Amino acid sequence: MPPSHPPANSSLESALQTLRDHQARVTEPRRAILTILTSEHGPFTVEEIYQRIEKGVCDLVTVYRSLAAMEEINLVRRCDFGDGAYRYEFNTGDHHHHHIICRTCRSVKTLDFCVADSLERMARQLGYENVTHTLEIFGVCVNCQKKAARAGGPNPAVPG
Amino acid sequence: MPPSHPPANSSLESALQTLRDHQARVTEPRRAILTILTSEHGPFTVEEIYQRIEKGVCDLVTVYRSLAAMEEINLVRRCDFGDGAYRYEFNTGDHHHHHIICRTCRSVKTLDFCVADSLERMARQLGYENVTHTLEIFGVCVNCQKKAARAGGPNPAVPG
DNA sequence: CCGCCAAATGCAATTTAATTGCATTAATAT
DNA sequence: ATATTAATGCAATTAAATTGCATTTGGCGG
Numbered sequence: 001m002p003p004s005h006p007p008a009n010s011s012l013e014s015a016l017q018t019l020r021d022h023q024a025r026v027t028e029p030r031r032a033i034l035t036i037l038t039s040e041h042g043p044f045t046v047e048e049i050y051q052r053i054e055k056g057v058c059d060l061v062t063v064y065r066s067l068a069a070m071e072e073i074n075l076v077r078r079c080d081f082g083d084g085a086y087r088y089e090f091n092t093g094d095h096h097h098h099h100i101i102c103r104t105c106r107s108v109k110t111l112d113f114c115v116a117d118s119l120e121r122m123a124r125q126l127g128y129e130n131v132t133h134t135l136e137i138f139g140v141c142v143n144c145q146k147k148a149a150r151a152g153g154p155n156p157a158v159p160g
Numbered sequence: 161m162p163p164s165h166p167p168a169n170s171s172l173e174s175a176l177q178t179l180r181d182h183q184a185r186v187t188e189p190r191r192a193i194l195t196i197l198t199s200e201h202g203p204f205t206v207e208e209i210y211q212r213i214e215k216g217v218c219d220l221v222t223v224y225r226s227l228a229a230m231e232e233i234n235l236v237r238r239c240d241f242g243d244g245a246y247r248y249e250f251n252t253g254d255h256h257h258h259h260i261i262c263r264t265c266r267s268v269k270t271l272d273f274c275v276a277d278s279l280e281r282m283a284r285q286l287g288y289e290n291v292t293h294t295l296e297i298f299g300v301c302v303n304c305q306k307k308a309a310r311a312g313g314p315n316p317a318v319p320g
Numbered sequence: 321c322c323g324c325c326a327a328a329t330g331c332a333a334t335t336t337a338a339t340t341g342c343a344t345t346a347a348t349a350t
Numbered sequence: 351a352t353a354t355t356a357a358t359g360c361a362a363t364t365a366a367a368t369t370g371c372a373t374t375t376g377g378c379g380g
Binding site: 186205206221224 | 365366367368376
């Protein structure tokens with residue numbers, strides 16, 4: 001019987017290789033963070049990532065620093081849902097995508113395409129370099145609409 | 161001679177009317193904030209707005225609260241340039257636009273059109289209500305590229 | 321014009337995300 | 351194995367934003 005291998009996770013492996021390619025070290029905390037980000041759908045706040053890491057593996061500040069380092073080499077992307085905490089997701093690199101965030105329950109729907117490529121192109125034509133963008137769509141999802149309707153009833157403001 | 165009027169600023173006047181329409185009071189701080197936002201091109205951080213207000217007119221926390229109130233009735237829009245401080249700009253309402261932010265000097269270029277209308281429409285078709293979006297483009301502007309070239313020189317890493 | 325009342329404000333304290341300094345640990349090259 | 355230095359842990363700190371509560375004030379009715 002050959003030695004058992006960890007479950008194949010090519011995203012994780014290539015992410016670790018990307019670290020090496022940038023002279024960044026592959027450490028246990030970074031491996032843990034990337035394992036989460038490559039296996040679970042994000043994006044997650046730093047706190048959320050930290051809580052998913054086996055307790056004791058690393059400090060919260062290490063998650064901050066690791067993510068910052070990973071963002072610099074485009075391993076992860078930072079999103080802003082406008083609620084005061086940045087979120088991170090694994091950067092697949094090839095295909096950009098967008099999110100629709102429910103402004104009530106914070107659920108996230110992923111749209112697997114990007115409308116802003118043309119804008120980035122335009123920015124480059126205007127002379128900008130190193131162009132990126134952030135685009136988030138906000139709304140109230142169907143579930144939350146229903147809940148609101150139930151809670152408020154047909155005549156919300158009229159007592160008795 | 162008729163009594164002198166303050167300089168006509170229809171944006172300001174209609175903004176104040178919007179406040180009244182929402183049963184919000186027209187106070188001196190709010191007038192000051194809206195005067196700034198309707199006359200100067202933003203977006204500005206809360207701190208920046210506060211510093212532009214004549215000293216003593218109001219407290220910083222009032223600027224926070226006023227802007228929050230104004231955002232709720234869509235008088236202003238909040239943007240995120242990803243540097244830890246939200247920025248606000250007057251919401252013209254009719255025509256959405258985008259920004260290109262230099263990630264070095266933070267200069268802002270305004271693009272007077274919007275590519276995300278189609279995305280908002282799609283979100284609505286997916287059942288979302290109250291749909292909005294944020295889209296910011298980041299890059300390094302031509303000026304900062306030149307400065308970097310001068311500072312670094314043709315052989316940045318090679319001393320003497 | 322005067323007074324009422326809720327909305328808005330000022331001030332101080334607080335919360336929370338994120339950052340920094342520094343001593344220690346550990347990953348990688350030799 | 352050893353050296354080098356990036357990465358980490360811990361504690362303290364920064365800075366944006368929020369909250370509580372007493373006070374003020376805008377806009378209303380009389």
